[in-house]
Amino acid sequence: MYQNEEELNPEAVSDYYGKVLQHSDDLQTDACCCDSDEISAEVKAALAQVNDEVMSRFYGCGSPLPLELAGCRVLDLGCGTGRDCYVASQLVGETGFVTGVDMTGEQLEVAQRNVSSQMKRFGYEKPNVEFLSGKIEELEALGIEDASVDVVISNCVINLSSDKAKVFAEIFRVLKPGGELYFSDVFASRRVPAALKTDPVLHGECLSGAMYEEDFRRVMTSVGCPDIRVMSRRRLSIDSPEVENKVGMIGFDSVTVRAFKLEDLEDRFEDYGQIAIYQGSLEGYPHEFPLDPDHVFERNRPVLVSGNTAAMLSQSRFAKHFKVLGNREQHFGLFYADPDYAASSGHDCGCCE
Ligand SMILES: C[S@@+](CC[C@H](N)C(=O)[O-])C[C@H]1O[C@@H](n2cnc3c(N)ncnc32)[C@H](O)[C@@H]1O
Structure with missing residues (x-):
């Protein structure tokens, strides 16, 4: 330890x-x-x-x-x-x-x-x-x-x-x-x-x-x-x-x-059915926004995201550049996205943790 x-x-x-x-x-x-x-x-x-x-x-x-x-x-x-x-x-x-x-x-x-x-x-x-x-x-x-x-x-x-x-x-x-x-x-x-x-x-x-x-x-x-x-x-x-x-x-x-620094981060990616949509508004980044190499958001494309990613995009200084839909009222289990879906949709994939 x-x-x-x-x-x-x-x-x-x-x-x-x-x-x-x-x-x-x-x-x-x-x-x-x-x-x-x-x-x-x-x-x-x-x-x-x-x-x-x-x-x-x-x-x-x-x-x-x-x-x-x-x-x-x-x-x-x-x-x-x-x-x-x-x-x-x-x-x-x-x-x-x-x-x-x-x-x-x-x-x-x-x-x-x-x-x-x-x-x-x-x-x-x-x-x-x-x-x-x-x-x-x-x-x-x-x-x-x-x-x-x-x-x-x-x-x-x-x-x-x-x-x-x-x-x-x-x-x-x-x-x-x-x-x-x-x-x-x-x-x-x-x-x-x-x-x-x-x-x-x-x-x-x-x-x-x-x-x-x-x-x-x-x-x-x-x-x-x-x-x-x-x-x-x-x-x-x-x-x-x-x-x-x-x-x-x-x-x-x-x-x-x-x-x-966020209150409600969890130690695994959890699925609450939340969706994030990048507005294309960050100066110099009209087409996509890279939160990290596994989470790159194309402008206007709705992407299913884990609770943690939704919190990072909706409660940080990046919030003004995103629409984040949904909340944590309903839990759907560990975040999972089919690898094909992940490859074509912005890579928010629980299996990449
Ligand atoms: C590898 S240098 C990096 C300096 C600078 N960040 C850069 O990129 O050039 C490490 C620096 O950290 C400072 N440093 C190391 N431990 C520190 C500590 N506990 N508190 C304050 N400064 C510290 C050293 O004085 C040194 O200037």
């Missing part, structure tokens, strides 16, 4: 990101080479407007920037030099706001000294981004209030924490009802032995703190979120023979995950 990992040392992490690494190329895995397929056109355009100094110390492993961020309050956990904050700053626009939190002074200094030139580059009159020094396990100490955030993002950080249960509890405390956690991180194909956790390079390289995915699912269930959706997955290749030798047969994947 999942346990907190006091043997992971936060001071060693700060040292690694503040002093040992100076540049993205110093990493010993290909973690920060994101798949360009994972990056939407809007995010690519926004990345082109991020200053070189910020980009040169990007240590993320994915692109945790979901659709429909205009006007949102976004919180980036472990923001580093602020690459994703500056992308989010453009996506939320002047009516939204982005807060980045990190515990490493050297990383935050870079983020902070780029604020005014980035705001000028985006054409904003006043900053819509702030950077706070602190721990992602202690968001309350930073004054981040209950139910105050629309979207929490994070890029290759939570694996580094020695108290992951606390991080997820804090995330679900600060999210508004219907809010979203959308993050990229390194996950392990099996539990990493305790002996590897004290190795500062394996820890700093985001390997030895990586969560076994089934334990991640368990910790999410414990904070009230039993349905997580995997948006993308990429196997990491380890460039150092020494590191490779130490990790042995453990496989490490960079995974981007989405999860919503």
Whole structure:
């Protein structure tokens, strides 16, 4: 069963990101080479407007920037030099706001000294981004209030924490009802032995703190979120023979995950006969909307969906783009769709769980 990992040392992490690494190329895995397929056109355009100094110390492993961020309050956990904050700053626009939190002074200094030139580059009159020094396990100490955030993002950080249960509890405390956690991180194909956790390079390289995915699912269930959706997955290749030798047969994947803060999520897909219809109204997505790779909704096509999917589409910021018909008054059993039906109708298929 999942346990907190006091043997992971936060001071060693700060040292690694503040002093040992100076540049993205110093990493010993290909973690920060994101798949360009994972990056939407809007995010690519926004990345082109991020200053070189910020980009040169990007240590993320994915692109945790979901659709429909205009006007949102976004919180980036472990923001580093602020690459994703500056992308989010453009996506939320002047009516939204982005807060980045990190515990490493050297990383935050870079983020902070780029604020005014980035705001000028985006054409904003006043900053819509702030950077706070602190721990992602202690968001309350930073004054981040209950139910105050629309979207929490994070890029290759939570694996580094020695108290992951606390991080997820804090995330679900600060999210508004219907809010979203959308993050990229390194996950392990099996539990990493305790002996590897004290190795500062394996820890700093985001390997030895990586969560076994089934334990991640368990910790999410414990904070009230039993349905997580995997948006993308990429196997990491380890460039150092020494590191490779130490990790042995453990496989490490960079995974981007989405999860919503909703009251009534269930641990299986259940069928209440609900129907979702995408209105085609999301800017840049006139033909289809991808909730996740198994749930892609064509404009105007009615799709039978599980109770969980109906909740995600009707109680989140995506609600204005969907008509969701029906409720949970009548239950028809475990969600099932004939594979042929699923293939032709938008893929909401209980058998894909
Ligand atoms: C792999 S880097 C990723 C940085 C950034 N997200 C990016 O994509 O470039 C990890 C960052 O998380 C920060 N970090 C790790 N553990 C943390 C914690 N418990 N609280 C706050 N920051 C943390 C480190 O200081 C470092 O800047």
